[in-house]
Amino acid sequence: MQKYLIGAIALIMLFACASALGANDITWNGTVTINLSKTSFTEAEPITGTILVYNLESYPLLGGKFVMHLAQGAYAYPSQESSSDNISYEKIIDLNWLLPNSKKEVPFSIDPQKEGAYRLDLYAWVVKSKMVGASNILYNPISTNLTVTGKPQVVRATINRTITSFNGFSGPVGFPIKENSSFSGEVLIVNNSAVEKKGLELGVTICEWSSATCEGNEIRIKVPTLLPEDNKIVKVALIAPLIPSAYEINMKLYNGTEIESIYKSRVIVSGGTAKIRKIAISGLDTKNYSINAMIAGSPDHFNYPDFENFTFGVEVYKDGAIIEEKSVNVALIKTEEVIGQTFDLSSKSFSKICGKITKDGLTYDRQCFDVPLEELQNAYDNEHPKVVDVKYTYDESTSALTITLEKEIINVRARLFSTEETLFVEEIKTNNSFTKTVNVPKENLMLAVDDFDAKQQVLIALNFALPIEKRNDPILGETLSPLPSSALPECNANVCASGTICPIQAFESKQGPCCNTPCIQQIVSLPRESILSIPLITWIAVLLLLIALLAGINAYKVAKK
16 A cells, blocks of 8 residues: 555656646757658769658747758767767758648758768757757767768778867767867877878867857868878867857868768856747737747856846847847846746737847847748648637617628628528628628527638527527627538548547548548547646645555554554
């Protein structure tokens, strides 16, 4: 009995922790798959395919980046523990935008490559939110394999991962350093080929957070000539940036215009700061826009500094000019703390949003993303069309029923039924507003308005036969129901059978709910919200009750002895 009670207590605490973690989630909820156009390419042709991305958030995806690597060898994490892998190509692709709970296919083309067997690794970011893996530390990409056929090529020179280090630390694990301080690195270049390598250059760039959003300047260092089966250490001298943050040290080994090897390291500029980790726009449904953001404390996990008395705000741009600014003052954020903030905007037309963290006139973080608002809003309106607003008034003395329809573009069929007959049917196409008055019998009627654009039907019960005091709400259960199947589109994708569901929001078709993704098995379980929405005080009361019950059982056992 005791172990079951302890298990119940643990389960309650687990649910409480899950609720807290969900509230502070700084990752972006989405999935990605890679689809190559084929698995074998020649040296003369680009490597092509598509990336299928699903945005599972309730916000549109803006500021998204794909980071693609071509590698040869075996993937391992942490990368500094293995030198059997070599990245020879990096491509960054803008995702542009993606509606909430929807998918998009993004084509890609990679420059023709030399002969060999390759692995294509893909990472995905949304501003600073991780969606798939983390390219700055070479963590957990999704991958697919391919081959390139042609003449056998000379083996590439590589950056050795186990020996390469900065300030004595190998790999993208990071190390602490004061701002504006000098630090050094030793990069081991290896020539495992049977021919001499000369004219190589090592390019090094310090990128705030990751190369996906890099604006740093690359320095080039000449590599001494490498004899066959030779290696050389290249010494690198760098200066730490001024602003506390995590920085990627991006290394590229050049052979003329070609890249032979790519590797990452990391440096943490110590000190208190805050970072914008997740930022999104909402309000497409109402056209009253707001910015929702989550900021996290300093990434300096060596010293865990607090950051005090700073300002977090957003800048709203149109045609390159700031048209609106909002900000809040934050008293304190701890290193591992996450704080959420919403900024309601008055602007109805804008083209770019920037989140900004400042203190004492210094900018500690600034994250911007373009917002093609008109294009985004039109796409959302097409996906989620507004249903016509139906209102009515009834004059008891004259039996005159006045019906008013309101919507920016009205494209409907209105029908009024009694138990005996159809009183009127009319198709209406106009803008903004439509009003019609008809004399009707004092009976129980049904008004049906079919919205052809929204593919929905508004049903209103008109209980005029009842006394006024018994009619309750004048609009009894104004409901939305699907249009008859004859008014719905055909489904050219998947119609989910009984016992299966669509993982992405479906639309109604003549054949039933139409799913643009494969249907998945339906699992019947208690909804998470039904557990996590229970007030905390209730959980505490249950927890105390279980503890008291456990103590009572123990006391009873002691008394029996």
